[in-house]
Amino acid sequence: xxxxxxxxxxxxxxxxxxxxxxxxxxxxxxxxxxxxxxxxxxxxxxxxxxxxxxxxxxxxxxxxxxxxxxxxxxxxxxxxxxxxxxxxxxxxxxxxxxxxxxxxxxxxxxxx
Amino acid sequence: xxxxxxxxxxxxxxxxxxxxxxxxxxxxxxxxxxxxxxxxxxxxxxxxxxxxxxxxxxxxxxxxxxxxxxxxxxxxxxxxxxxxxxxxxxxxxxxxxxxxxxxxxxxxxxxxx
Numbered sequence: 001x002x003x004x005x006x007x008x009x010x011x012x013x014x015x016x017x018x019x020x021x022x023x024x025x026x027x028x029x030x031x032x033x034x035x036x037x038x039x040x041x042x043x044x045x046x047x048x049x050x051x052x053x054x055x056x057x058x059x060x061x062x063x064x065x066x067x068x069x070x071x072x073x074x075x076x077x078x079x080x081x082x083x084x085x086x087x088x089x090x091x092x093x094x095x096x097x098x099x100x101x102x103x104x105x106x107x108x109x110x111x112x
Numbered sequence: 113x114x115x116x117x118x119x120x121x122x123x124x125x126x127x128x129x130x131x132x133x134x135x136x137x138x139x140x141x142x143x144x145x146x147x148x149x150x151x152x153x154x155x156x157x158x159x160x161x162x163x164x165x166x167x168x169x170x171x172x173x174x175x176x177x178x179x180x181x182x183x184x185x186x187x188x189x190x191x192x193x194x195x196x197x198x199x200x201x202x203x204x205x206x207x208x209x210x211x212x213x214x215x216x217x218x219x220x221x222x223x224x225x
Contacts, residue, residue, distance in 0.1 A: 032211040043202055043216035044155070051211070087155075089214075100214065102155040 001026065004090050006103035014111055017078045021106045023088030024070045033071050034089040035062055038105065044087055048073070078110045114139045118203050118217035125193055126225055133188045133220050135203030143206045144186040145170070145214070146178065148199040155202070161186055162209055193224040 003026045013019050025033070032051050036044040048055050050071055054063040061074040071090075075082055088103040116137045125131055137144065145160040147170075157170030161180040175197055177189040186205075190197060201220045206212040 034213050041200060041219070041221070043218050044214075046213045046215070049213055099157070099160075099209075104152075104154045 002103075003027070003093050003101045004088055004103040006086075006088050006106045008104055008106060010107040010109050012109045012111060013078055015078055015080060017110075018074065018076045019078055019108065020072055020074045021086055021088075021108075022070050022072050023090075023103055023106075024068075025088075025090035025101075026069070027091050027093040028066075028069060030091045032091065033062075033064065034100075035060075035071075035073050036087040036089060036102075038085045038087055040085075044102075047086070075108075078108075080110050080112065083108055083110045114215075116203055116205055116215050116217035118201075118220050120220060121218065122221050124223045124225065127194055128192050131190050131193060131222075133190075133201060133203075133222070135186045135188065135217055136184050137186075137205040137215070138184065139205065139207075139215065140183065141205035141207055141215070142183070143209045143212070144180065145204050146176070146186070146188050147202045147204065148172065148197075149202065150199050158188070158201075193222075195224050198222060198224050 005024045035047040037047045038044040048062045050062045059076045063072045085105040085107050087105045092099040092101050119134045142163050146158040147155045149155050156172045159178040161167040203217040204214040206214045
């Protein structure tokens with residue numbers, strides 16, 4: 001089982017839709033998580049940090065479920081510009097030095 | 113502007129010709145790391161450094177070297193590049209290794225023929 005798993009998608013949604021991605025992680029002791037956005041062949045950019053139960057920033061909400069060991073990203077009122085790959089990041093289960101593991105990414109395509 | 117700068121952005125080279133990809137950050141970050149990204153394999157860590165003169169192997173270190181002589185710079189060296197090192201490379205830095213997000217450079221697309 002991978003340490004961080006995401007549904008690769010693609011998620012094809014119309015403009016204005018609400019879409020949610022889930023990400024499961026293996027390290028039950030993890031305290032910090034991150035969501036990154038990556039446009040095609042460009043660098044990943046930090047979207048949100050999640051340190052407790054969740055975080056909200058405008059149309060984006062991240063939630064953490066420690067019991068089930070998953071984090072989710074909710075995007076409301078999707079825009080065409082939200083089309084990208086979303087990467088979930090969590091600390092490694094096997095490395096005590098705080099190494100971050102990236103999920104494979106979930107591809108989102110927002111259509112007019 | 114706070115940033116991680118990588119150079120070059122694009123590089124085409126031949127097998128066996130030594131090359132260096134530079135990485136510099138201006139945020140006084142302690143932690144720096146190199147990743148490669150390949151289709152279907154996601155981001156894989158090559159090497160990382162927790163501070164000056166402290167470096168360690170990541171998941172895919174074979175064929176690569178790094179050095180950290182100054183806090184701001186973390187070059188990636190390919191002593192004898194091979195075609196299987198054709199990839200998209202990212203340098204990243206963070207304030208510390210624990211609990212801090214990574215900030216990425218804009219990538220280097222390397223092709224080895």
